[in-house]
Amino acid sequence: MDEARIRTLIAALTELDGSAVIPESQITQIDIHDDWIVVNLTEAEFPRAKLGRVHAHLAAALPGVEIELRSGGRIFRGGDGFGARRHVIAVLGGKGGVGKSTVAVSLSLTLAAMGFRVGILDADLSGPDIPHLLGVHPKKDRARGRWRASAIHPPKERRTAYERWGLEVMSVGFLVPERAALAATERWLVANLLRNLIFDVAWHADILVIDAPPGTGEEIQVMVRELPLSGAVFVTTPQDLAQMDAERTLSHLQQHAVPVIGMVQNMASLTCPHCSSPIDLYAASSRLQEAGVPVLGRIPFDTRLSVTADRGLPLVLGDPRGPIAFEFARIGGGVRRWLAERDLDDSQAA
Numbered sequence: 001m002d003e004a005r006i007r008t009l010i011a012a013l014t015e016l017d018g019s020a021v022i023p024e025s026q027i028t029q030i031d032i033h034d035d036w037i038v039v040n041l042t043e044a045e046f047p048r049a050k051l052g053r054v055h056a057h058l059a060a061a062l063p064g065v066e067i068e069l070r071s072g073g074r075i076f077r078g079g080d081g082f083g084a085r086r087h088v089i090a091v092l093g094g095k096g097g098v099g100k101s102t103v104a105v106s107l108s109l110t111l112a113a114m115g116f117r118v119g120i121l122d123a124d125l126s127g128p129d130i131p132h133l134l135g136v137h138p139k140k141d142r143a144r145g146r147w148r149a150s151a152i153h154p155p156k157e158r159r160t161a162y163e164r165w166g167l168e169v170m171s172v173g174f175l176v177p178e179r180a181a182l183a184a185t186e187r188w189l190v191a192n193l194l195r196n197l198i199f200d201v202a203w204h205a206d207i208l209v210i211d212a213p214p215g216t217g218e219e220i221q222v223m224v225r226e227l228p229l230s231g232a233v234f235v236t237t238p239q240d241l242a243q244m245d246a247e248r249t250l251s252h253l254q255q256h257a258v259p260v261i262g263m264v265q266n267m268a269s270l271t272c273p274h275c276s277s278p279i280d281l282y283a284a285s286s287r288l289q290e291a292g293v294p295v296l297g298r299i300p301f302d303t304r305l306s307v308t309a310d311r312g313l314p315l316v317l318g319d320p321r322g323p324i325a326f327e328f329a330r331i332g333g334g335v336r337r338w339l340a341e342r343d344l345d346d347s348q349a350a
């Protein structure tokens, strides 16, 4: 395999009008390894469909080799970027404390119980709680110190994720000191770090759930622009303010064509201690719903969620037949249906 052959393969791919899908002048460099070929393109923002065509064409011609396309800071390995029929889903919540980590963990465990291979990536630098929620306590940090070198390694040299309850687990907390306060300029490092954690870890997962950093600002904008997200799940609470923040995030997502799978309304109701019927805490109107974001499910306020979290045994595992696990099965079912339709669209487009 040499560079000239790869250039010829790419040049052979044309649009209906005969022009090249990606002109040769847009290829800056090609790195060839035994099992991994990296085609570097110019900074131009290539549409995913173009990258997908070139990727599929090279992958068919070079079986058994991982094909990677890069342009600017973005990396593309097929599908929505993470790989063919592999998905990265971001769990987003406007403010901290809305239950984003709780939902990310419970959804991941639910999807794993449905038979998917699932990884969870804790991206919340201001409070990387996922290891705590899952009871993962790495003794010695094998990864710390390496992350600043943002290079992606060949497949066999990539670090492996931790495993817990059948999930693959990685956290920014494994790499940088906990509760590190980030200066504005360092937010760009976060995107770098996350890209590294997505592409330089030997994930087996078909679905990678990211517990996104809180906020609606630059971190989220950079994340949405730079990472290969298939879709996003919002977590909202009854407070209108949290929804207002979510609206801002929604516009970032729309701007970068990242679809919203739906929202989880957390702490949506209380159970009456006297008669056990639910007391609804949501006002009837919801702006996200009005913006067309479907409700995947509603999680009631349940103190057992925080109690079990502190023991590192998530409630969906501790009480797998309970009402919370049941509601997460509904939410997971919604996500599964959404992903199945997306894969179907992709195979029809191919």
Ligand code: ADP
Pocket: 093, 095, 096, 097, 098, 099, 100, 101, 102, 103, 129, 266, 267, 299, 300, 301, 302, 303, 304, 305, 306, 307, 309
């Ligand atoms: P975030 O990731 O958005 O900061 P967390 O998932 O860490 O939020 O949740 C914040 C706190 O609220 C945690 O102590 C968590 O256990 C608790 N919590 C989350 N959802 C619920 C719920 N539905 N009922 C009761 N407590 C909850």
